Amino acid sequence: MAFGLGLDCMSIITIVALALLVMIAGGFYVGRSRAITAVEGATAGLHSLPNYHGYYVAIWTGVPAFFLLGLYAIFGGQLVDRLAVSELRAQAAEINRLLDDTLAADTDFIELNHAAENLRGRVDALNDEISALRNARGDNRDPDRLTRLRAEQIEALNLSTAAEDAVRARRQAVVAAVGADAVTDGASERALAGYELAQAPRERRQLFLSDSRRIASGELASRDSVALRAAAQAIAGYDRNVKIGAAVLALALGALGFGLTRARISSQFRARNNVERLVTAALLLSSVIAILTTVGIVLSLLFESLRFFASVPVLDFLFGLQWSPQIAIRADQVGQSGAFGAVPLFAGTAMITVIAMVVAVPIGLFSAIYLSEYAGPKFRQIAKPVLEILAGIPTVVYGFFALLAVGPAIRTLFTALGFESVVTQSALSAGLVMGVMIIPFISSLSDDVINAVPQSLRDGSFAMGATRSETITQIVMPAALPGIVGAILLAVSRAVGETMIVVMAAGQGANLTANPLESVTTITVQIVMLLTGDQEFDSPKTLSAFALGLVLFVLTLLMNVVALRVVQKYREKYD
Amino acid sequence: MHDAQTQPTVYHKNSLGGSDIKVEVRDVSVSYGEKQALFNVSLDIPDKSVTAFIGPSGCGKSTFLRCMNRMNDTIDGARVSGSLKIDGAEVNDRAVDPVVLRASVGMVFQKPNPFPKSIYDNVAYGPRIHGLASGRDELDAIVEQSLRKAGLWAEVSDRLQDPGTGLSGGQQQRLVIARAIAVNPEVILMDEPCSALDPIATAKIEDLIDELRENYCIIIVTHSMQQAARVSQMTAFFHMGSLIEVGPTEEIFTNPLESRTQDYITGRFG
């Protein structure tokens, strides 16, 4: 396999890693042999086996050092970028100041800016007027005036956009002129690079950095310029320093660990207990990760949601009937501030979930009943894996299936039945396919639950002369009911949190409708929509995704807790 | 190892043929898959009396009991051969509907297994599925009568809607007996009905069995020789899948003809 490691990259870190491996092996050997010499070969006199002394030294030699290397691997690039950028910026401070002065003195720029501001004010005023008019009642409603105002608004918007473009263009011209002056004044290449970076629009900055990173590591960049090369040079320099720093530190940590632990080895040293304590600590640490994950989920969702609720009231979010967050893409953008009423999403989620359950519960439950009560071992052996295949199919495949087959089939069917304008992306299509996805979930959980009903109850019923179906419906099912309810709850929570099928099959219209043939949107779809476009982390649009995530998390968590409780109670009853 | 297959059964006087025969068994063998569990059992069981099956664990007595109401059908791979007639009607025949058969042959299991329903619904289960009661009043009467027969009425008459699983072990077992007699069966099979109960509850069940004897043919599998001696009129001793000896209980316990029966009764093995 061709590893993308250049020789340069290979150099320090890989060599250090290899050296550390050697040190670990050496640590093991030294620890072991030192323990043996401590008792002059009579290993029975040692508290712990010689190997444990070896492990002890090896662990302390390797673990801290590799931990450091891990940190470097994850955060190293980040650190280099930050250092390089701050240096470039510092270098460019002079030119930036010059630019600010020039702009402040540039009459064209000031005038254009002024005009743009005026236009923005006009648009805002029109907005206010229009919304006042829209909210007006009775005699004050004046549709003609509204139409006129709308036309004016559009015109003003166009003008405003043009004005802002002009401002930007003028600014660009000044930026270029100042840059050219700086070149003739003999500014350093790094200063120019910093200047270019500072003046580039947000989205270009990432590109600039990634290009210079590529140049620094000798790869092909999307473009090439003096500034890029200067930036690359800065990056390469810091990269080397950080790399060397990490390498030296790692080696030092290894050596330190080695030295300290080696000194402790003696015949009485409880090496095994020490090693085992370390192992136990590692085990405990691992299980803490599960908790940390939950904490991370809760904190990140809460934190971002609180920021969202600072701009949109909680009640408006939970009970508002209109959802149109697209309007508020940029904070300074004209127009409405966006509507964040999540009820249409909840309704859409509920509708799709209900449809999915209508499909999955009967099919899943009857499959489970048939498999556990009727089917012979051979049939079971074939049918169960088939159902499991359904469970193993990635949801994106179900989504594609909905797009490819189910949606068009529904449209054809309902158009033939005389419905008009049936869309392919509908709640029905998403719900049906999601139901199929849930079938194996319900059938396998119910299967477990039904099998947990003691055979003695079935025997009792058969001995009374009941048929199989009577035994199932009157004895087994009532006995298994709590477990089945738990299984269905888990399935509902699954359906509520399912993403890909609805993203692909349910459409995106935030319609508040009871018609399953229309396209609806769900909590998960909106999270995806809000977070896959351009993101600006301070806009309520992006933050609302986290609020939706919080709702989703709380909702599913509640269902899971209840379901797990119910199932567990049920298990205890028959165990 | 005894060659049980070829060993002929020892029959006491009056134990094969005669009047009032309820169940007539001839050459019944049972196997589960490859393993044969019961070898050529022939036996007559009298009506309105208690017949006890005794023998060490795994001797085939429970297997034999389960032949009488075709419960072996519910086990995959079980094969039953031979003839088993109740009131002269063949039981071991594909054409016989086990549902009908089981309605007239009740069964009580080792561990009390009341359904997770109310006491009333437990007893009413049989009459309901078979449609034996034409109305609520009749059903109430059947339930009361069955509970009375099972000696449970006095204890539960004020809480018929409580769950059956809430009763004590002995009460549960009597509830199960009430459930079985609610469909007015001809034969009641009991598979070690007292093995999960304490002595006092056991005594109550034994008294009940003694009372029921007047109306039913009762067949009981038991590990306790004392119990067999106390409640039964006929005793059959099974060993390693064969019926060794059968006869009136008194004779079996006082004067067994087979040495193995003697050994088992005196506690030398088992």
Add this chain to the structure above:
Amino acid sequence: MTDSPRTFPVREDVERRLAKRYRAELRFRTAGLTAIGIAVAILCILIGSIASEGVPAFTAKELVLRVELDADRVDPEGDGSVASLRRGSYNRVLQDALREAFPGVTARNDLRTLFGLYTPLNATRLMDAVLDDPALVGNSYVFTMPLADDLDLYLKGRLVEDRTLPTAGRLTASTDGDIVSLRSTTADFTALAREIEQSMAAEARTLELRVEQVRLALDQVPAADAPRLQAEADRHAAAAVNLRQLARAPDGFLPLTGDVPSVIVESGGQAFRLTQLAVDGKSARGEVVLGSGLVENADDWTLYVVDTPESRRRVSDQLIIWTRSLVEREMIQTGFNTYLFANADSREPELAGIKGALYGSILTMIITMFLSVPIGVFTAVYLEEYAPKNRVTDFIEVNINNLAAVPSIVFGLLGLAVFINFFGLPRSAPLVGGLVLSLMTLPTVIIATRAALKAVPPSIRQAALGVGASKTQAVFHHVLPLAAPGILTGSIIGLAQALGETAPLLMIGMVAFIADAPSLGLAGFTEPATVMPVQIFLWSDGAERAFEARTAAAILILLALMIGFNAVAIYLRRRFERRW
């Protein structure tokens, strides 16, 4: 039972209801079997529809051109240096080769259509070939490239309805300016003319019906919408009148517009696209697309009909004719679709491949495996073997059970907020994807490992402890090795799940269009990448029809990978299964 001398008291009652009860039993049983039948049928439909869509995408129609790599075209500086070769106009080379194949095509518009046979991105591939072997400069070279996606679909019969009609007569053609007149000795065009006449009438009828509908609706719509609807009705009415007029063929000729099937006549390397059919069925008029337009009494000619009207398809009659001609000249071959495997994503369906996504998946899975398996196993060992029974342990257990049921998209939000925004890790990187998927897979691995550890009987532990082993020794030397197969199986199933996961990766930006495969090395972990399921999601959204087939093909590959994973898990389970 009839010969029974006595009946039981309840027997009659029971038997009376028996038939009804057995009917209920049968219904119930049938319902169960039906449920399983439905599930299996849906699985079959799902796999079947995806396979029938995806399998054709594993072959590609390829255009094989002999290109002349003239030095002045590909080596403008003339020094043979890499920089010079990079600046060559390779697309011109390809265009020249096509012009040579169709010398009759000269008009600017026609040429533009002709060059639509392939995507210009192939020029880069030609350049790479030359850069690999500079000795090619100045020579001719056989270059193979995929045909444009729509034509690929056309040749696979997935784009249009078409058929070839039988002909009996001899064909004579003569040109008059741009118009070619065709005559056959027998009435070979009759059936076709009748058909087209009928389809025109049917179309007119549909239009008239729509006009009626719109007129009826006019009364019910708000006044503001009325003019628009009125205009629509008028337009349809006019179109219907026009159609009826045309169908009457006043000058003896039926016009073939873009809304009716296209008719193409081919004979000896020449091809004509018909514009008018005579009602007598013997003659037709059309335009020359290939050849001189002169045919004398040829009895070997083909009448080819594309039933999908030209206005309703993405390939023009011209392209169809040229493509058919290339097939005839064996310049189009069918080959295994190597592009699907050797290329990363592309805007052009015929060049788009899964290599980038596959590499992304591999890198992501490496991270997931090396994080979730050890951490999961350690956690399970701790909980099962070490943890004291106290509230902290209970809390961890409840936690893990709940994590197992947290929607995957929430893990994506966690990744976005914590790994990207808080720790500042790069977006779209397999590293972050792997981290997120690890956290998601963790509960699965933990639960499977705990089950495997539980299955090891306590006697093993007691035996180890009994001979003086420490707890850690008992666990690591005796219990873990015995539980290993179960752990492995559970981990593989967890990883297979992670391999198919999409939603959380959308959150962390692995959904971008990425035209380069990440490198399979350390650097690859932080390069922007995508993974197989996300690639499927992206393609499923693709505007071109050909992406649909690619999507299905990618799904088949993903499913094959997952089946492979699961097969390994099942094999391990069977091979090492131990019953106590």
